[in-house]
Amino acid sequence: MSFLMLFVLVPLLTVIAILFSKNIRQTRWIAALGMSLQLILSAVLVVMYLQIRAAGIADDFVMVKNLSWFPSLNFNLTLGVDGISVSLIALTSIVIFAGVFASWQMESLHREFFISLIVLASGVFGFFITIDLFAMFVFYELAVIPMYLLIGIWGTGPKEYSAMKLTLMLMAGSALIIVGLLGIYFHSAPEGGQLTMNLLEISRYKIPENVQNFLFPFLFVGFGILGALFPLHTWSPDGHASAPTAVSMLHAGVLMKLGSYGVFRIALFLLPQAAHNQGALFLILATIGIVYGALGAIMQKDLKYINAYSSVSHCALILFGLLMFNRSAIDGAILQMISHGIMTALFFALIGMIYGRTHTRMIHEMGGLLKVMPLLGAAYIIGGLASLGLPGFSGFVAEMLVFFGAFSHADTFHRIATVLAASSIVITAVYILRVVGIFLMGPIKDEHHRHLTDATWWEKLSVGTLLLFITLIGMFPSFVTETLIGNSLAPALERLMSNF
Amino acid sequence: MWQDISLQDVLIVSTLMFFSGVYGFLTRRNLITMLMSVELMLNAVNINFVAFNYFLHPENMQGMFFALFVVVIAAAEASVAIAIIIGIYRRFKSINIEDVSKMKF
């Protein structure tokens, strides 16, 4: 029994407990308790991880535990974490914790809702705690599917269409991933010996370059779809717009990070040569994605669409950073995962709360809401400022790391890409301020809005948690970039750099 | 006399039989006729088995026996088919295969 297993077992037990709940009160309290426990567990995990590192253990992955699963194929449930996964686990528990409170008033089919939500979360947790490709893929798929029900049943707008599109596109991504994973599996033991899906064991050998070149696009694009790689991001605006609050939070906040994490952990880590050979192409796509997403967000009218396009832009920045193949850019990319995760969760939470009151998400139908609901409004503005990369919040540090990393490539191609990517900080400011100016500031447009109430205690808790972490990371970034992530980047970097 | 008949001759006959069976199956609209066409095909196969046994592999009787079994099973098949065709006739008042196409797409 490994400590890491708890991250899957606790959600599982929570789900079982919810099955027996009698009413919504019980359901949400069970969910809240379970997810609080999860949050505590993550904190414990962070501490444990730091202690292990402090003890001088420099393994790539720590707390490794090999649970045999399909021995004949050598597919195992190998548990193990490094700083990156630890921080992403922490991110997940923060977001799901906030998500449970953000959906406090989910009345219809509440049990089913919380069960699906927590199953989704457990898929994400599972993905981060395993280092066996097969197990990772199982959890990955597990995380994708409850999404259909969550959006389809509890969503708004053209929910069926969006849910279907999202699910199918992500499954198409899985199609690519499966090919990539199997390709890696069958080339995992080039010198004979047992084939394996274990990341660590695969990384000991070098997969032949032509095989890498063949497999890399499958894995990169496959995971890239979930990571909103241009032009395969279109599930994201519709999906996010239609999803219920907590789902948007979890999806944009965490699930999209599965894509980027997969790109980093699997595509880049295992296929470094191909990454170098084909990096430029994907770098172009990522750069387009950054600018394109941001420009696309400017003219949107629906709050969720704005945020969805903004996510496209921000997630493209993650891929951009990863493709720079150097420490600070990748460091920044991973920080961006965390930062964007919390930030976008905050946005979606706030949008959900505002929508719950005004029953519209069209920015032009609202105005002056800051006066009516100062706390929510202020939180939105702070979130917006964080999103446009204001120092003191996590996004700034991430962006800076990425840009500095990117700038260390002195060739014209990378320079141009970097300048374009950096220009997004202006565009981001434009759309964030535009939306804030329209719906939060100015005179109150709709007289009915004058009597709306401000945040309730659970909303405050949800929003407060997210704000706290955005700020903490922004103020003390070194804790994440150095202490948590820092030394875990070494193996990947070593493999990526060894080609030079 | 019959010693002059070569394998080739027999095969020509059997193949012609087989494909005329196939042709009948494809073109005839009457269910009974279609069933007959199938029988034609099966009998062509029987000729094949017997001929191959006789000309090529006379050392054992596998082909002969096979033909016997085919005959038996064909009979069983025909009986079931006729039973169903009678049922069809009761339901559809027709044994034209084109009428028996309520389910499609």
Place this chain on the structure above:
Amino acid sequence: MNAFEYTFLIPFIPLLGFLLIIFNFKRFPKKLTAALATSLIGISFVLSVYTAWQYFIIMGPLHGVYPKIIGNHFEWLKLGEHLSVHMGTLIDQASVMMLIVVSTVSLMVHIYSIGYMHDDRGFNRFFAFLQLFSFSMLSLVIATNVFQIYIFWELVGVSSFLLIGFYYEKPSAVAASKKAFIVTRFADLFFLLGILLISFHTDTFDFISLTNPENFERFNLHGTTFLGLSIPALALILIFVGGAGKSAMFPLHIWLPDAMEGPSPVSALIHAATMVVAGVYLVARMFANYAIMAPEALALVGYVGAFTSLFAAVIATTQIDFKRVLAFSTISQIGYMMAALGVSGYGEEAGLGYMASMFHLFTHAMFKALLFLGAGAVIHAVHTNSIREMGGLRKYMKTTHITFLIATLAIAGFPGLSGFFSKDEIITAAHQSYPLVFYTLLVVAGLTAFYMFRLYFLVFWNTETHYHHKPHDPGKAMLIPLIILAVLSIVSGYIPFGEFVSSDGKPLHTHLHFDIAIISTLVSFVGIAIAWFLYKKSSDLTSHLIARWGTFYRWAYNKFYIDEVYLFITHNIIFAYISRPIAWFDRHVVDGTMNVIGWITVTTSEKIKGMQSGQLQQYAFAFVSAILVISAFLIYYLINN
């Protein structure tokens, strides 16, 4: 261990105030907020003064050079192999001078705001933001490295955004705050690129090593160039663009006039005295780099400064909004400072421009803050911004009038007042090497005197308008800062500034250049005289002149349509032709492709349904043909292999 470790407290005390107030902004009574905020900034002020005392007087120059001292710092973030960002305090001539400026003006504005904002619902919010701004600005000025400056640069930007948009229910205020933020953000992009470029080549952010001429040899500055510029020139120009954005240099000045939508104390603090000079301060911080590594970049700074100065001055002569006139005046004066930096050389006597620029920054902060606070008092009293609706106010607002007059005289360069001394140094510096800049600045001096006195006469003299309420001098809270600043506007000119602030750390002994002083004074007098002539009493002459100079007047009045150009570019080009098409493209082409894939599948499914005809014989036909095809294929394959 060093004597300046406490300096981190100077910014942190206002931060504390910000946090205290913002977390209790519903609970704190106004009095408590006011007392808390003012006393905290007061402590910062005292500490700043103490620092200055200790640095300039107690310690003094070491071996004839003022040292640069790191008060304290810690590593905040590692950026790659060699680079890391520190947070800390750097104590040197410029930063200590700026500390004084910022804390003084901030303190004055705090006190003033107690009176000015007294009836406002957002009182607590206002003070929280003021504290936030003070924190950011103080941190900016004592930043040890260029990246720290960038960080707080953004933070002052956001404080400015929050304060301009303070009356967030007013659409114009919202638009102005948005504009200010986006324009400066746009400039910051270049600043960031500049930082990226220069740090890539020098491997350092720290001013101590970055601006030390002895290090320049070691920097690896070779590499590809852009438009024929050398790497340092490109980097420094990019950084200057950042500074130009914040300091409202042409063509990035458009946000500053609109920023006057904010409450007047904010205009005084942020948009006159402190934040807008951050650009000047930035160039000054890296002055060694500009002057030695890339003189062409420095020349650009000078020309841009001079042009902006003239440009804004021309516009200022036509404006009728009280605060906008002052805003253009600010732009013009900052252009002055930039020009001064641009014409300066490095070290010794050549560094006169640098010293003059800093000097002018200092004196300008005092009298411009005073002007804005005075404007605030006037607007507070008459409830309008338009100077057409004012007039004859000298009778009603005596103290305001006098302090305003002092400030006007100071900015006009009236001999004996602070502006006179600093301007004189600037013009002298320009005279030495840049004749074009010199003449421009001279003209601007005249224009400045003209429009300032135009403003002064129109508001305090001229025809008296009918006021609903009788205007009166504001209360003590507002008057005291006016008086203090008025005193400072007079005396600050007598500080032997060169002894304290110079380009290379060595005290510079300056004296009044009488030849130049006389010329510039004359020019000022001409300006004042014209203003007297035209505006002391209402006359038809102005309208005649306006008619005569119709087109030009209209252009100047409309700020040369720069705003419209921007509006056109952003709305009609970027929004309409880039962003909207992208949104459309995304919905219809990218997303459409996905939908088309789905559509194709479904349609194919519909089209091929005929295959399943229900006809047994068609099934059999398919069966037989498939067998034929497959066997033909297999036999063909076999024969060919």
Place this chain on the structure above:
Amino acid sequence: MTYSLLSIMRQELGLIVITLLVLFLDLFVRETNKQKVYIITLILFGIHTLAGFFPFEGGTLFGGMFHTTPMHILMKNVLNIGVFLVLLMSASWLIMPRISDKRNEFLMILLTTLSGMYFMISAGDFLMFYIGLEIASIPMAVLAAFEKFKSRSEEAGIKFLLNSALSTGFLLFGLSLFYAAGGTLYFDDFSHSISQPSPLVALALTFLLSGLAFKLSLVPFHFWTADVYEGSPMVVTSYFSVISKGSVAFVLGILLFKVFPAFIGLWQFVIYALAIATMLIGNLFALRQKNIKRFLAFSSIAQAGFILLGLLQTDTFGITVIIYFVLIYILSNLAAFGVAQAISVATGKENIEDYNGLYKTNPSLSLIMMLALFSLSGIPPVAGFFSKFFLFTAAAKAGYYRLVFIAVVNTTIALYYYLLVVKAMFINPNPNPLPPIRSDNYLRSALFITVVGIFLAGILSPVFEYMQAIVDKF
């Protein structure tokens, strides 16, 4: 000899004994006790199924015409499980009017076809194989036409029978050509006697494969499937789609791997092409089906295409995966059919539209249906994911990455229409959903078993490992 006959053919003999018992009981019991015959059959068959799991080494009979090994027994066991579930599910249908008087006939015919499949699987020569095939398929026509009071059922019967006769004709023609080429009908001798493929062999192979492809309903030999599935009674359809199909898949595997390994160059092509065509066409047709039976028919066609992925290379892993896949497929498809059966029996509704809003009134049925569909489409954590993934692994092992990709893309299309049903049950609003349905205990226990299986057969690796171990020994 007699003793070995008894032990080696014990499964076949056991099944035949049960069949005969049903026959005699049916003849002699009173009308009121007919239900008891069903229960007795069920119990006996249950024991038979369990008995199959006793470890047994197997052996050869009739000079090699019949042979059985642990692998064959495993295959039969998998089929047994499926048949047992079908029997459980049939209870509610069998007591319906116009069916109830001949319910024991149904049991008998069903078990007869199963015995045919046993012989087909255990066949050691083509004659035995042919006899088994026909025993398995001729009674199927009777089953299809079982509801002879419905014209659709009759139509299904005749379509199946005639089509099957045609395919048998071709298959036999192929066998005769094999006989000509190899001079023997015994598998063991055959695989030794020809080592070089000739055009004659190619022709024979095509004919043989087409016969099997017909039974497995591979495109383009699949057209009968939808009509027959739709027309047949629900229980028979489920039997068709899982048991009949599964048995043929096993036989195809055995034939390709054990008899024709020398011609791998030939049949790999065919399998490759058929796999793509089958997955694609099956999915495209399934997309727009309105009737749940027709829908599942086309879905099962597509599933058959996936089975082919395991047949691309002759190794034990491929066989294991096929057996495993068939087991999971039996469980998931039967779960889906079980739900459809429950609804059909209770309300007579068979259209997907009728399922709108089902979750409101019948949450557990909807959940089972959803799980079954997720399993069919290969979504973790249910078993279908694992079986599909292993199939892909098998194909990738043979180096067919592109085929894997096409297959997974097809999974995506399949997911689309499976989700349509999920959507109907969970999302589509319906003011008048079907009333709450209470099915009998037999069906419920069957559904329970399938759900447990769907959940556990994948995650619990021993199921797969057990199969792998058995097949490895073969």
